[in-house]
Amino acid sequence: MSTTLEKAIRERREEIVSLWRGKVFDRLSDKISPGTPIGDAFVEGMAMILDGFASGDGSLRREGVTTVARILAVHPFRPSHALSMFVDLKTVLLETVPGGEEGAECVRRIDETTLEAFDSFMEHRETIYRLKVEESQKRMHMQLRGKRS
């Protein structure tokens, strides 16, 4: 991402977080409430994503993506509903950062993050199913354990 864009995001970070947060919680607050531990962790994840954008730190951005996807995946959201938070981010960023080439780069990076988030969301859904299967397998294994002697 260009330094101009990164600088613009850094300078208006608080405003962007607040606008983005407002839009996201409007949509999700019947499941993820602001001001609760889960809401706080969600906001932390959002801030990591934005800071990753602003600093060009891909691993921070990915950590943020994992944090929000992990929370979204335990709630009964459709993937499209869950990931609409990145459409919100696009709207907010395009309203607050310069247009032109910067804007196009911004869109490209958000699209990339959205796809990462989709992968992470689905991985966490799969983790839940795996945990279910493993729990029953484990029980069976332990029941059979005593038979070996």
Added chain:
Amino acid sequence: MSKYLPKQSELVKEFEEKPGVLKGDYAKSEWWETPLEFREGNFCFPAKPEVLEELGFPNPRKWAPTDDDWKLPDGWQKTVMDGMKERLKKYRSLKLYLDSCMRCGACADKCHYFLGTGDPKNMPVLRAELVRSVYRNDFPLVEKILKGFSGSRKLTPEVLKEWHMYFYQCTECRRCSVFCPLGIDTAEITIMVREILQLVGLNNNWTLAPVANCNRTGNHLGIEPHTFVQNIESLVDDIEDLTGVTVNPTFNRKGAEILFITPSGDVFGDPGVYTMMGYLLLFHHIGLDYTISTYASEGGNFGLFTSNDMMKKLNAKMYHEARRLGVKWILGGECGHMWRVVHQYMNTMNGPADFLEEPVSPVTGTKFTNAKATKMVHIAEFTADLIHNQKLRLDPRRNDHLRTTFHDSCNVARGMGMFEEPRYVLNKVCNSFHEMAENTIREQTFCCGSGSGINAEEYMEMRMKGGFPRADAVRRVKEKHKVDSLVTICAIDRATLPPLMRYWTPGVSVYGLHELVGNALVMEGEKKRTEDLREEPMAGFEDGDDDEE
């Protein structure tokens, strides 16, 4: 003021913009008329008809919460209302809790299920209101007294569905009661409502199948005596392979001094079995004269999550076996709800056990006066006393491969007030221990999210949500102190926390306290130890190193 309370500006914004209970979609409705949706992941499978038949419980049938028709029995309204009347008369606490709540809201944001799901009906005050609103409608005198408070409603199938959903999203953890100025214990309301729901066949298989098994064979898995013995003997073999020491537990031995009872999760569950290995090593180390019953082969009691009568029936085997075997007193293993039953109810429910003696440690001579009535001592207390009196040879460096924190199990912490003993033991058997945040431990501990008989696979999504506050506190202590081991003294926790950690806080494993005791014990005649009880390498004890004492 709690930091979790939403700010006023947020509440205003939420009220103005978000469709919700207080306006918009439900503007002309009461709060309880918000829609209810059963879907995969938010309910436990109901009990199988054969399980109900075996127990003689009402209304055995095939059904699912997603069905429109729950096949309630004829006259179900009368059954429920009579059930409620009977319990209001019998249990003064229920009446007191239903009548005295002043809707102050202090409990609202204290429930892990509310914090994890964001669903207002999981606020303890509203959870109780689900039943209070019916109670108010159907008991005219109460209605008269309470007039001026919020409304009342009729008992309908939808109300029962709501009870079924939300009283199985309460894990009976009692955290809310710590913050209530009147001490209202919503867990007690949940216990009663679940008992009433059983009267019309609304239940869960994950609770009732173990109840039926326990009723038949003495333990949750329905394991028969020879298999129970075989499993423990396989642990004896594992101990011998690892340490070179042969421990000799005895079964059903008449005349032993002590009867040892632990949850069957310690005998059959992973990682519970490593805790069992720890007990076996400890008892061998001190030469304890103890025996294990193959009938009282379960300390856990899912009767607590079913009905008072069932709890009493399942618990009776403890004293029966103690009497039959002629022991002096009972030692109990690491468990949560078992200790709530033992500590709070057993003496009056199944006792008095005047055929037993007031427990005295045969090693230190310490009198456990707090167990004078029940004649049953908690293993953490027993071990803490041994350590305090320097009766154990311990090498805490053998746990140097673990960086620990401690999860207070709800029932041991809030149900019996035990906070310090496990911490004392833990600090003596390992060198790295860090507490989680203060508002998440001791009496304020957060539930694992799966207690009270809802630890079903199919309920995983809800369990992950309910367990979030606990997992988040672990994440924070992990980030701060590189903690990788969550120690607990509850068999249900040992089953429920591993998936919770895997989902929210990968890289943290779950241990029983006595597993770490077993790692640290220096046994007479042992071979050089290089691995812990899980066969994981101990740091600094690798082959070739010789830095043991």
